[in-house]
Amino acid sequence: MDSASTFSNGSETHLKRRVGRPSQLSLGQILAAASKVGLTNLTLQAVADVLGVTPPALYNHIQGREDLISKFVADVMDKFPVPAYQGEGWANWAAGYAASLSTMYDAVPGLADYTIRRTSTVTSVLDRHEMSIKAAKESGFSDLDALYATRAIIEFVAGWVARKERRDALERELKIHPDVEFRKYVIQKSNGEYPHLKGALKTAATLNLSHRFDFTLRALIRGLEGSISDVPARKHI
Numbered sequence: 001m002d003s004a005s006t007f008s009n010g011s012e013t014h015l016k017r018r019v020g021r022p023s024q025l026s027l028g029q030i031l032a033a034a035s036k037v038g039l040t041n042l043t044l045q046a047v048a049d050v051l052g053v054t055p056p057a058l059y060n061h062i063q064g065r066e067d068l069i070s071k072f073v074a075d076v077m078d079k080f081p082v083p084a085y086q087g088e089g090w091a092n093w094a095a096g097y098a099a100s101l102s103t104m105y106d107a108v109p110g111l112a113d114y115t116i117r118r119t120s121t122v123t124s125v126l127d128r129h130e131m132s133i134k135a136a137k138e139s140g141f142s143d144l145d146a147l148y149a150t151r152a153i154i155e156f157v158a159g160w161v162a163r164k165e166r167r168d169a170l171e172r173e174l175k176i177h178p179d180v181e182f183r184k185y186v187i188q189k190s191n192g193e194y195p196h197l198k199g200a201l202k203t204a205a206t207l208n209l210s211h212r213f214d215f216t217l218r219a220l221i222r223g224l225e226g227s228i229s230d231v232p233a234r235k236h237i
Contacts, residue, residue: 025053027061027071034072039110042069073114074122080104082128090139091221094149097132098157098217105161112161115154128154141228149224156220160213 033050034042044055044065051057062068080103083096105112129150136146171177183201186194204212 025051025057025060030058030061030068031072031075034068035076039069039072039108039114042072044068069114070120070122073111073120074124076108076111077104077120077122077124080107081124082131085131085135085138087138090136090141090149091225093135094132094153094221094224095217097128098153098221101154101157102161102213105158109165112158112165115158116162139225145228152220152224156217160216164209 029051030047033047036050037043037046042065044058044062047068048055048058058068062071080100083093083100085093105115129147132150132153133143133146136149137143141149167178174181183205186201187198189198
């Protein structure tokens with residue numbers, strides 16, 4: 001049934017909008033509108049406002065707010081497929097994998113925090129785990145080591161991006177970034193205090209934050225690769 005009907009008034013034909021669910025409204029349109037709203041502000045009402053409809057018009061495809069968020073997250077993740085493993089070794093593959101995760105999280109504010117707080121079972125998430133575990137096992141990891149290494153990379157990148165988003169929000173509120181505030185406080189201390197910390201902070205201030213991310217990621221990957229099977233599996237009691 002069309003979302004509008006006609007009635008005649010003399011020589012003119014008028015369109016009368018019906019209240020209800022427009023038959024032409026697709027899931028793709030809903031997800032496109034959700035992208036305009038953004039994950040952090042995503043509600044049925046906000047999406048309906050973008051589409052120029054009422055929230056009930058979404059119910060042909062969306063069961064509620066949580067379902068809307070879940071479908072939106074799945075749609076976003078599907079656009080960032082997991083890098084294929086081509087035998088380059090887990091350490092090299094993991095570095096590229098982490099970079100792809102960072103790009104995905106940066107593209108959608110709030111996605112990293114969502115990943116930390118919620119369990120997602122969408123196909124793209126399962127594909128990421130499968131590919132990572134495969135790459136790790138082919139590089140000498142056991143099943144358990146491969147799972148732990150996979151989770152470590154995901155949790156590091158998601159945690160890094162979520163922390164950055166929160167601290168950036170704090171900077172907008174306080175007009176100063178927490179890292180800058182800390183550095184200024186330390187450097188302004190009397191000359192004889194904390195000389196090593198001051199020197200390190202001054203050097204760090206000349207570098208982009210991505211330098212710290214890359215350094216920490218490399219350290220994590222090397223540590224994971226170097227600790228294969230060093231930690232015995234513990235059975236649940």
